[in-house]
Amino acid sequence: MSLIEITEVRKSFGDNEVLKGIDLNVEPGEVIAIIGKSGSGKSTLLRCINGLETINAGSIQVAGAQLATDELHLKALRLKVGMIFQGFNLFPHKTAGQNVMLSQMVVKKTPKPEAEAMAKKMLDRVGLGHKFDAYPDELSGGQQQRVAIARALAMQPVALLCDEVTSALDPELVQEVLAVVKELAAEGMTLLMVTHEMRFARDVCSRVVFMHMGRVHEIGPPDEVFGDPKTPELRQFLGAQH
Amino acid sequence: MIEFTTWDILRNLLLAARWTVVLSLVAFTGGAIVGLAILFLRISKGKAARVFASGYIELFQGTPLLMQLFLSFFGLSLLGIEVPAWLAAGIALILWTASFLAEIWRGCVEAIPKGQWEASASLGMGRLQQMRHVILPQALKIAVPPTVGFSVQVVKGTSLTSIIGFTELAKAGQVIANATFAPFTVYGFVALIYFVLCFPLSKSSQFLERKLNVAHRNH
Numbered sequence: 001m002s003l004i005e006i007t008e009v010r011k012s013f014g015d016n017e018v019l020k021g022i023d024l025n026v027e028p029g030e031v032i033a034i035i036g037k038s039g040s041g042k043s044t045l046l047r048c049i050n051g052l053e054t055i056n057a058g059s060i061q062v063a064g065a066q067l068a069t070d071e072l073h074l075k076a077l078r079l080k081v082g083m084i085f086q087g088f089n090l091f092p093h094k095t096a097g098q099n100v101m102l103s104q105m106v107v108k109k110t111p112k113p114e115a116e117a118m119a120k121k122m123l124d125r126v127g128l129g130h131k132f133d134a135y136p137d138e139l140s141g142g143q144q145q146r147v148a149i150a151r152a153l154a155m156q157p158v159a160l161l162c163d164e165v166t167s168a169l170d171p172e173l174v175q176e177v178l179a180v181v182k183e184l185a186a187e188g189m190t191l192l193m194v195t196h197e198m199r200f201a202r203d204v205c206s207r208v209v210f211m212h213m214g215r216v217h218e219i220g221p222p223d224e225v226f227g228d229p230k231t232p233e234l235r236q237f238l239g240a241q242h
Numbered sequence: 243m244i245e246f247t248t249w250d251i252l253r254n255l256l257l258a259a260r261w262t263v264v265l266s267l268v269a270f271t272g273g274a275i276v277g278l279a280i281l282f283l284r285i286s287k288g289k290a291a292r293v294f295a296s297g298y299i300e301l302f303q304g305t306p307l308l309m310q311l312f313l314s315f316f317g318l319s320l321l322g323i324e325v326p327a328w329l330a331a332g333i334a335l336i337l338w339t340a341s342f343l344a345e346i347w348r349g350c351v352e353a354i355p356k357g358q359w360e361a362s363a364s365l366g367m368g369r370l371q372q373m374r375h376v377i378l379p380q381a382l383k384i385a386v387p388p389t390v391g392f393s394v395q396v397v398k399g400t401s402l403t404s405i406i407g408f409t410e411l412a413k414a415g416q417v418i419a420n421a422t423f424a425p426f427t428v429y430g431f432v433a434l435i436y437f438v439l440c441f442p443l444s445k446s447s448q449f450l451e452r453k454l455n456v457a458h459r460n461h
Contacts (some may be wrong), residue, residue, distance in 0.1 A: 050364050051363075052360055052363065052364065071368050071369070074363075075366050075368065078363070078364055078365065078366040079366050082364065082365070083360075083361075083364040085357060085360065085361060087355075087357050089355075089357035089358060089360065089361035090361075091358065091361070091362075091376055091380075092380065093379050093380055093383075102365075102375060102376075103362070103365035103366060103367060106367055106371050106375055107365060107366040107367055107371070108366075148361075151365070152364075152365070155365060155366065
């Protein structure tokens with residue numbers, strides 16, 4: 001059984017079908033890059049996996065937790081899979097440390113001292129142990145995104161969804177976030193990332209998924225997908241990148 | 243004819259103003275509690291709850307407070323329930339205040355970026371947990387100035403309860419004006435007392451708006 005099983009998933013917004021039957025299985029420790037033009041459904045797919053979008057057909061399962069619409073099932077699923085957003089979405093009224101502590105205490109009912117120790121550990125892991133008491137607006141975009149990663153990691157998920165995590169960053173801040181993601185990959189974290197960083201996808205990912213018009217158009221190891229694209233759509237997409 | 247000194251007039255008006263203050267506090271506190279409940283219904287996921295809440299808000303915002311006072315005073319007694327004027331006034335003002343506060347606060351909750359809901363949801367929080375720990379603390383900051391501003395409307399709204407016989411500032415003004423034949427002096431004082439009550443509220447609303455804006459943390 002795979003860690004993440006996505007079977008025949010369909011999703012429409014009104015009349016517009018954005019996912020037209022997606023099948024994807026992810027093994028533990030895999031790092032998957034999802035690439036494709038905007039509007040190809042890649043972000044929607046990611047958001048379906050942890051239930052931020054409801055699906056119209058098919059099924060999604062992460063480590064035995066099934067996607068369903070009730071709060072209980074959603075919570076079980078979301079404890080397995082964390083998500084990092086393009087816009088960081090840190091809680092602005094809480095410090096970096098409190099951001100990392102909050103869901104541990106509220107959702108997992110972790111006692112405060114333990115949550116605090118975990119927050120310190122996770123902030124250290126992303127290189128921001130010294131920013132424990134800083135508010136999000138006192139941090140750079142790159143630092144905010146790293147806090148967001150620490151916040152997701154503190155819930156000890158089995159997989160992380162990364163939705164264009166560097167797209168909102170100034171160019172000079174991209175690397176510090178990618179370095180953290182790379183480290184996670186090296187430590188064996190299962191990652192699904194929608195990304196425009198092609199070089200990063202090539203270097204770090206075990207498989208690359210090219211989405212086109214709501215379908216998985218091509219899938220394979222990065223060498224194959226980037227080195228020997230089979231379809232004209234992928235060739236065109238890769239050509240347009242440079 | 244008995245002579246009334248200015249001090250007599252003012253003293254009696256000030257005594258009656260106590261009831262304006264009490265009624266305002268009751269209306270505002272009760273309205274805040276009911277309003278919070280209506281707010282939760284208004285933004286809940288259940289359709290029935292949302293429809294009920296917006297129906298409530300439409301009803302109480304779309305009818306004059308005066309009619310609401312009449313209905314809670316005369317209407318209930320027609321049904322055989324004798325309500326004293328203070329109770330009818332309190333109930334009507336609480337329900338009326340709640341409808342406005344719920345709508346003001348809904349705007350504040352909706353001003354919180356969607357990403358905050360998504361981030362807290364993806365961390366496994368349930369809806370009430372999201373509200374309590376993430377959304378309301380941020381919404382509160384935006385809500386303070388308009389809420390304090392609206393309290394001015396509540397204070398002035400209490401003057402209508404004089405119609406159903408509740409003796410507060412406006413009613414006392416009527417009585418004293420009739421007794422002294424000095425309506426201009428009396429109502430002048432009445433207006434002045436209302437102003438003294440309301441002015442600090444609207445000033446502090448402006449002050450809070452500036453202060454909270456400075457402290458507002460962006461993301």
